[in-house]
Amino acid sequence: MNRFRRANRAAILASVAASFALVAPAAAQETFKLGIVTFLSGPAADSFGVPARNGAQFVIDQLNKGAAPSPYEKVGFGGIKVEPVIIDENGGATKQVQELRNLYQRDNVDVVLGYIGSGDCLAVAPIAEELKKMLVLMDCGTPRIFEDAKYNYVFRTAAHATMDNVGLIRYMKAKNIKMTTLSAINQDYAWGQDSRADFVAAAEQLYPGVKLQTDLLPKFGAGQYGTEISALVGAGSDVVYSSLWGGDLQAFVLQSAPRGLPKRSQLVFSAADHVLPPLGDKMPDGTIIGARGAYGLMSQKSPLNDWLFKGYEAANGVYPVQASYRMTQAILGLKAAVEKAMAKNGGKKPSTDEMVAAMTGLEWQTPGGLIQMKLADGHQAIQPIAFSRTKYNPDLKRVDLVDIQYFAAECVNPPPGVKAIDWIKGGMQGAKCD
Secondary structure, X not given: OHHHHHHHHHHHHHHHHHHHHHHXXXXXXXXXXXXXXXXXXXXXXXXXXXXXXHHHHHHHHHHHHOOOOOOOOOOOEOOEEEEEEEEEOOOOHHHHHHHHHHHHHOOOOOEEEEOOOHHHHHHHHHHHHHHOOOEEEOOOOOXXXXXXXXXXXXXXXXXXXXXXXXXXXXXXXXXXXXXXXXXXXXXXXXXXXXXXXXXXXXXXXXXXXXXXXXXXXXXXXXXXXXXXXXXXXXXXXXXXXXXOOHHHHHHHHHHHHHHOHHHHOEEEEOEOHHHHHHHHHHOOOOOEEEEOOOOHHHOOOOHHHHHHHHHHHHHHOOOXXXXXXXXXXXXXXXXXXXXXXXXXXXXXXOOHHHHHHHHXXXXXXXXXXXXXXXXXXXXXXXXXXXXXXXXXXXXXXXXEEEEEEEEOHHHHOOOOOOOHHHHHHOOOXXXXXX
């Protein structure tokens, strides 16, 4: 009996050990934990933050299935499945600083990727540097990120706002838009202030003698623009420029059209494509808009773009806009950097420093064109951009974009080592335009 019990016990232990041997590799399977930060609530969520999240979910799902087109067909990041940890950017810069620390120190993510608000980017970048953790900024327009500081662990995989405003002025000049007088309305924080400064400076270069009339800086999230619209209608400028975005831009368009502003002045919006789906026929025909890149309805046909545009539309019932494209190019850039590092280290999951070295100065293809990390010692991207006019299509029940023109990255971005505003005021020397 004792011998039987001992033999039976040994058999059970052997069976358990064999079972663990079978499941252990799966249970211990390595993943790449990716913190993703975007607006999931608040006025920036519907038209910007949620499309960014939806873009991330689509792309990560495709990568984890090995279903992305070449050169991104390898599963996940170098064969390692991507595990996203998605959090809400809403709540202000102080909250985001703590959330960033939590992602690195509590959730143990390998990289944090995201951020839309310029104020948030300015706040979190020094924290990532302090912690020596990799941070990939996918948006946030202010040039100040790398012009006012130097970082080793921080990257921005999209061009800053100078491209939007220089490109917009070049488009207006190419289309013979009259602008002897100008008024402006921009949000009173880094994005709005920097966009306004770049646009006005570029206007002074290509429209010598232009007169700035009404110059408004309402607070972010104001939502009500009755007083500002009265001032703009009263000024009657040839052009009204704005870098408003998200819920603020939607509110401004909805409130200004009944007051006749689009009929009195040419509206030019530097970053407006993302509000076209929700606004529909409320967006005035003939408005000149940018998308912060060659994105969405202004994107150019390619296998990569077909994959994102059609796949995202099928999954979400609406076509992708700038936030979805910028999120996609950030994830693909990080994938390219991780796999470049793995090619050098024998195929192991790379360390932070190995990823940083691989991302610095990197170039990669995206649905919106070639991204090149050419500024800020290889930490800041430049890219091509497009502009167009709006025209509502009643048959498709959507706003179409017509009269599209593309500008090369080096036509609308400053060269390395030169501050954006200094480059513009110096006549945009060295710009390479077709």
